[in-house]
Amino acid sequence: MKQAPHSRQPPLVLIAEDEGEIADILGAYLARSGLRSARVADGEAALASHRQLRPDLVLLDVQMPKMDGWQVLSELRRRGNTPVIMLTALDQDVDKLTGLRVGADDYVAKPFNPAEIVARIQAVLRRSARSEAEDSTGVIRQGPFEIDLRSHEVTVRNDHQVHALDVTLTEFRLLVHMARAPRQVHARVDLLHACLPEGDAQERTVDSHVSKLRRKLEDVGVIGVPATVRGVGYRFLD
Known part of the structure; x- marks a missing residue:
């Protein structure tokens, strides 16, 4: 008798956000959309969890303790191509360009609609999956x-x-x-x-x-x- 193949787990999103209430809301919306999440509250923990958990995407706040989002993003890009969406209260073009220059996949300014964040996460994950499929061929x-x-x-x-x-x-x-x-x-x-x-x-x-x-x-x-x-x-x- 054949065993049923193991189903792939839903994508894991690492939420790097030091404001607990925002992290709670994001985690709830992600769970409602069928996505897994893990949470950290500072830049050093974000890098440690990225190495340990290997998330499918990182939701990265710019203004965090110990290491800010730009520093974390730079290190993530040295490690590889994990998709990253930046979260920041700085709604200025120069900040957006900084994130894109370092290698962010998307950028969202606070305050934001959590449902929009989930939609953007899903869009970035779809693009990432397509890229992996293209590379394999x-x-x-x-x-x-x-x-x-x-x-x-x-x-x-x-x-x-x-x-x-x-x-x-x-x-x-x-x-x-x-x-x-x-x-x-x-x-x-x-x-x-x-x-x-x-x-x-x-x-x-x-x-x-x-x-x-x-x-x-x-x-x-x-x-x-x-x-x-x-x-x-x-x-x-x-």
């Missing part, structure tokens, strides 16, 4: 792009036509890196470390490669990709 599909990680081939669908894009190795690395998080703002310094060979030590080199890549995309009818985020870097898709 060796193909990334974003917008009009299809990027084959094994053959290093890039195709673009535009106006019912399929174009093969002739890209250099560095341009391919840039495309892959940005396509994996298409709506995240990618800072020049991050692209420099992730995509360029060791000899390319200047951030302006990133601009040169992106400019050449953009011209190749314009030749096949894709305009404004990657998009420039002034003073920060680039976003792959709006």
Whole structure:
């Protein structure tokens, strides 16, 4: 007699929030939506719990004791690609750009509607699941792009036509890196470390490669990709 396969547990959300009442509300809404949660009240505990629990997503408050949210986010990005949604009372564009630059997947300003938070969490988890599935097949599909990680081939669908894009190795690395998080703002310094060979030590080199890549995309009818985020870097898709 065959045993029933083990069902996968619901996603686990790590709530890093020092205001107990807010954490209680978020935990209740997550449970009502079928998601598991764990709670911590300071930045050091957030990092320790992330390593121990390996959550599917971190809900991260900016203003926390011991280590603030930006410091925690920077360390999480050094560790890997766990999705992160920032929570903050600072509703200013500069704060949002800081979070996106360091690598947040989304950003919500307080006060917020808990139901909206849950909806955003579910959306980020769906995007993350799609990215994992694409990586397992060796193909990334974003917008009009299809990027084959094994053959290093890039195709673009535009106006019912399929174009093969002739890209250099560095341009391919840039495309892959940005396509994996298409709506995240990618800072020049991050692209420099992730995509360029060791000899390319200047951030302006990133601009040169992106400019050449953009011209190749314009030749096949894709305009404004990657998009420039002034003073920060680039976003792959709006």
